[in-house]
Structure formats: C-alpha cells, structure tokens
Amino acid sequence: MTGLSPSASAAQPQPQPLPQPQPQAGAQPGARAGAGALAAVPRPRGRDLSAPELQSFVRELAERPELWIDLIRHDASQRVYEELLSDAHVTAWLICWMDDQDTGFHDHDVSAGAVAVVSGNVREERLTIGGERSEIGQRGRKFAAGDAFHFSAADIHRVRHGGSDPAVTLHVYSPPLARMGAYTIGADGVLARRTMPSSEELRPQEADDAAVPTRPSAAQAA
Ligand SMILES: [Fe+2]
Numbered sequence: 001m002t003g004l005s006p007s008a009s010a011a012q013p014q015p016q017p018l019p020q021p022q023p024q025a026g027a028q029p030g031a032r033a034g035a036g037a038l039a040a041v042p043r044p045r046g047r048d049l050s051a052p053e054l055q056s057f058v059r060e061l062a063e064r065p066e067l068w069i070d071l072i073r074h075d076a077s078q079r080v081y082e083e084l085l086s087d088a089h090v091t092a093w094l095i096c097w098m099d100d101q102d103t104g105f106h107d108h109d110v111s112a113g114a115v116a117v118v119s120g121n122v123r124e125e126r127l128t129i130g131g132e133r134s135e136i137g138q139r140g141r142k143f144a145a146g147d148a149f150h151f152s153a154a155d156i157h158r159v160r161h162g163g164s165d166p167a168v169t170l171h172v173y174s175p176p177l178a179r180m181g182a183y184t185i186g187a188d189g190v191l192a193r194r195t196m197p198s199s200e201e202l203r204p205q206e207a208d209d210a211a212v213p214t215r216p217s218a219a220q221a222a
Pocket of ligand 1: 106107108157159222
C-alpha cells in the first residue's frame with residue numbers, strides 16, 4: 001500500500017479480496033479498459049440522472065472490475081481518488097479508504113449521487129436536527145461490499161471508513177459535481193455552510209478551517 005513502510009505495512013490489515021475481472025476477448029492481460037468501455041456502461045443518455053438511476057449505474061460499474069481494479073491503491077495520509085468518467089451529465093470516481101478517513105458533513109450543491117462499496121466497509125451518516133432528537137445528532141448506516149446507496153442534492157451527509165480493512169467505493173454524480181458545501185458547528189453551536197469547489201478535499205471541518213488544496217485536477221468527492 002502506498003505511503004507505508006514494509007514494516008508498517010505488515011502491521012496493517014490486509015484488504016478483503018476484490019472481485020476478479022473476467023478476461024475480455026482481445027484484451028491485453030492486466031490492461032484496464034479504456035474510456036470507451038466506461039462510456040458504454042448502460043445508463044440513461046442525453047440528460048441528467050435521478051438518484052435511483054445513479055444507483056443503478058454505479059451498480060453496473062461495480063459489476064465491471066476490469067474498468068477500475070488497476071486503479072486501486074491506499075494511502076494512510078489521505079483518501080485516494082481516481083476519476084473514471086466525466087461528461088456533460090455524469091462524473092464517476094473510484095475512492096480508496098483506510099484508517100479513520102472521513103469526509104465530514106457536506107452536501108453536493110446541485111448534484112445527486114450514488115455510491116457502491118466494492119471492498120471493505122464505509123459508514124454514511126445524515127445530519128439530524130430536532131425530530132426524535134432534541135439536539136443536533138447523526139443517523140448512520142453501515143455499508144459493506146456489495147451494498148449501494150444514493151442521495152439527492154438536498155441531502156447532507158458524511159461518509160467515513162468503517163471497520164479495519166481498507167475499503168474501495170465507486171461514486172457517481174449527476175449533474176457532474178462542481179461544488180460542494182462543507183458544514184461546521186461553531187463553539188456557540190451555530191451551524192454554518194462553506195461552499196467549496198470539488199477540487200478541494202472534503203474532511204471534517206473546524207469552524208475556522210482553511211481550505212486544504214489538493215491536486216487541482218482531482219475532485220475530492222464522496
Ligand atoms: Fe458526499
């Protein structure tokens with residue numbers, strides 16, 4: 001795993017087995033399928049996708065490990081992001097998680113999205129205020145390999161690594177993710193939203209946190 005010494009790596013939990021890609025006629029062994037193969041994965045064309053349609057699409061991607069399995073790597077210092085697809089209506093990312101990596105609470109501006117877990121576990125939490133709770137709280141669900149979930153542009157959530165084994169997830173957004181909102185709770189309990197471009201890394205926010213610049217070409221979605 002990238003970023004770990006051999007001795008440290010020996011102490012780390014090993015990833016769960018991933019689905020193995022089936023050989024494709026005419027394909028070079030070990031070669032990742034190109035953009036054409038990704039673009040050919042079934043989905044509605046010529047318009048944005050709804051959240052349930054995105055969940056169907058991300059499941060289709062999850063069933064085609066030959067399209068993304070060679071991009072998997074884990075880094076203890078940050079989540080690893082690889083863009084799989086981007087066009088006028090959809091963006092798709094592979095994200096690798098380990099340790100306590102966490103997006104913090106955020107929204108996706110105008111984009112809906114869906115996530116498929118292909119290895120390990122992640123936990124999704126929704127921000128709750130009032131309702132059955134008297135204070136700001138969280139409602140969480142744990143997702144394991146084979147699971148998928150979706151969210152609308154109206155939803156506020158956080159996603160964090162769960163369990164001890166490194167995790168791998170696929171994420172799709174429509175319309176393509178351009179901006180997000182990151183949420184903070186000040187010392188006085190006031191909830192605030194900071195808009196941020198998708199080129200910044202999502203992480204749990206302190207009220208006075210500055211943006212964390214990362215690779216300018218890599219969206220840091222979750
Ligand atoms: Fe998200």
